[in-house]
């Protein structure tokens with residue numbers, strides 16, 4: 074293909090993506106872009122980050138999940154700077170209070186301004202977090218009115234064996250069964266083999282798994298499934314965010330490494346905005 078033909082194909086693809094995002098944003102809720110800083114960032118870096126990051130709450134909901142000790146100062150800075158960004162935690166305990174050394178309750182997270190909390194991240198599952206603990210946490214967070222972001226996803230062995238659908242269905246069922254009201258639930262599909270590896274699932278692959286997840290939620294809780302945001306996570310960066318945003322069942326992203334730098338995170342936020350001129 075010569076250069077001019079290649080340029081034409083690229084322009085057509087760009088146009089299709091733009092139309093898909095525009096029609097999708099008319100039908101669905103606002104996209105959600107979530108930063109999981111994991112065990113990274115200092116207070117100084119975090120404050121610098123907040124000074125520079127910008128989000129328009131009309132276009133997307135942007136959430137930052139810092140490590141516990143940064144929650145309070147980050148909340149103060151967010152209020153002062155009016156960044157339009159919301160606060161989330163990376164974990165929580167299911168009890169209100171008590172003898173649980175090193176743990177933090179839902180009430181404590183709310184006191185420091187958290188509206189969101191990650192639950193069942195694969196890095197925590199690998200450290201021994203059980204399905205039962207995840208279910209208790211989801212229930213407790215829902216009761217508080219906060220938004221639990223429940224992480225699911227297969228590991229590389231399971232992926233190679235073609236077990237992805239089976240694994241995510243099992244994880245969704247374990248986390249969401251017997252819940253009276255799931256309207257605040259957010260799901261994040263994070264294939265373990267894509268986390269921190271630079272090897273993201275293709276948007277097409279992710280869309281297929283998101284459809285399976287939506288169907289599983291539907292099987293458990295009925296038509297509310299269509300309103301539950303399903304995020305993709307695993308090597309999301311500035312270059313692949315826009316094509317992920319184009320898919321109907323990809324309602325946002327959960328970003329690790331690329332959320333530590335303002336430039337890459339800002340570019341991911343722009344990819345999920347309705348106005349694509351600046352993307």
Ligand SMILES: O=C(CO)COP(=O)(O)O
Pocket residue numbers: 109194263267268269270271306307308309327328329330331
């Ligand atoms: O685990 C993740 C977010 O929770 C994804 O991490 P990376 O974006 O660094 O692959």
